[in-house]
Amino acid sequence: MTGKTFAFATVAGAITSFLVGYLLYGMLMADFFANNAGSATGVMMEEPMMVGLFLGNVMYAALLTLILGSYAKVASVAEGVKVGTLVGLLMGLGMNLMWYSTSNISTLTAHLVDSALSGVIAGITGAVIAAVVGKTSASA
Numbered sequence: 001m002t003g004k005t006f007a008f009a010t011v012a013g014a015i016t017s018f019l020v021g022y023l024l025y026g027m028l029m030a031d032f033f034a035n036n037a038g039s040a041t042g043v044m045m046e047e048p049m050m051v052g053l054f055l056g057n058v059m060y061a062a063l064l065t066l067i068l069g070s071y072a073k074v075a076s077v078a079e080g081v082k083v084g085t086l087v088g089l090l091m092g093l094g095m096n097l098m099w100y101s102t103s104n105i106s107t108l109t110a111h112l113v114d115s116a117l118s119g120v121i122a123g124i125t126g127a128v129i130a131a132v133v134g135k136t137s138a139s140a
Helices: 003-028 030-035 050-071 077-102 108-139
Strands: none
Touching: 003 030, 003 050, 003 108, 030 108, 050 077, 050 108, 077 108
């Protein structure tokens, strides 16, 4: 994978992850997570720092691009969905089980739902990354 392909796929993946995350967490599931908060107080900010949030999505997309494009050598959108979903689910479960075991941020139900949403976001992001990698690799 060329540097150009990596850059394009990472940017496309970051935008996708950011937008899908906003749709799922900021709109569709906001009330669920508010109702499943743990006993910790003052954890959530009134307004998130959007620059930091987007840069986090860039790092996440870069990791997915590296996994999908360099290591898994994903060749289709369907494979991008499959590998992305698996990576997102495993990463989500790993982090959420550690957070649940060490903090009072959310209920176990919220952590498990968050893990599933991580899989959904990574699957959709993986599809976009695979499409960009396929398109830019074919034109190179």
